Amino acid sequence: MASAMDFDGFVEAMECPVCNELYNDPRVLPCGHSCCFTCIEAWRRSRQPEVQRLPCPLCRQDFTMPSELPKNFFVVNFLEKMKEHVGKYISALTANWQCV
Ligand SMILES: [Zn+2]
Numbered sequence: 001m002a003s004a005m006d007f008d009g010f011v012e013a014m015e016c017p018v019c020n021e022l023y024n025d026p027r028v029l030p031c032g033h034s035c036c037f038t039c040i041e042a043w044r045r046s047r048q049p050e051v052q053r054l055p056c057p058l059c060r061q062d063f064t065m066p067s068e069l070p071k072n073f074f075v076v077n078f079l080e081k082m083k084e085h086v087g088k089y090i091s092a093l094t095a096n097w098q099c100v
């Protein structure tokens with residue numbers, strides 16, 4: 001199961017450190033950390049919604065919330081590839097299961 005473990009390592013790298021789920025619309029913060037758009041929005045709302053300045057949920061470095069946070073295209077592309085991979089894997093599993 002070495003390949004599966006390698007794959008798990010990749011999956012872990014693609015998890016948002018805030019919600020511990022796979023990134024959902026990953027955004028890059030000015031400090032270089034990434035988290036889901038929904039996570040950063042929830043984080044912002046949990047603070048004072050009127051204040052555009054907030055600390056990074058990971059390193060606490062203050063930044064001003066831009067109107068549009070840049071997407072983490074590396075993660076987006078990787079997740080797309082992974083979904084293809086997982087899709088194939090699942091259909092292979094399902095095919096086997098139907099054979100048995
Ligand atoms: Zn998240």
Ligand SMILES: [Zn+2]
Binds near residue numbers: 029032033056058061
């Ligand atoms: Zn940070």
